[in-house]
Amino acid sequence: MNWDLAHPPYVIDLQVQADEIDALGHANNAVYISWLERCAWSHSQSLGLDVADYQRLDRAMAVVRHEVDYLASAYLGQQLQVATWIIDSDQRFKMTRRFQVIRPADGATLLRALTTFACIEMSSGKPRRMPAAFVEGYGRAVIEHYPREL
Secondary structure: OOOOOOOOOEEEEEEOOHHHEOOOOOEOHHHHHHHHHHHHHHHHHHOOOOHHHHHHHOEEEEEEEEEEEEOOOOOOOOEEEEEEEEEEEOOOOEEEEEEEEEEOOOOEEEEEEEEEEEEEEOOOOOEOOOOHHHHHHHHOOEOOOOOOOO
């Protein structure tokens, strides 16, 4: 694949489903956000951090900002690859993921996105420092020296 960053991404494969198609005949823009979330969770799990860990630690990485460029449409039945990289973390409160969605059939990039996360205490919803497990787990995956621009 023609990924935007030289560092290999974490990738999930998916197929566009009928319930993801809107009145315009293509995947709804909100569906792309759910694909990004699915990819981010899968990546977190691969790093040893899942919902049970979040609950046990009473901490979560919550979305505070999405920056999304929709570049092309996805249609029913198409195979897609959703990629993510963790491009920044202050190892205290914030972390940034970059995403790219590609249609392998023609190599087209359908979406580029940046998502900023903040660490919160799940029980209160208030900002809190990342626990050591987050610093270690997510920290292993941070690729540095990449621009934030899409």
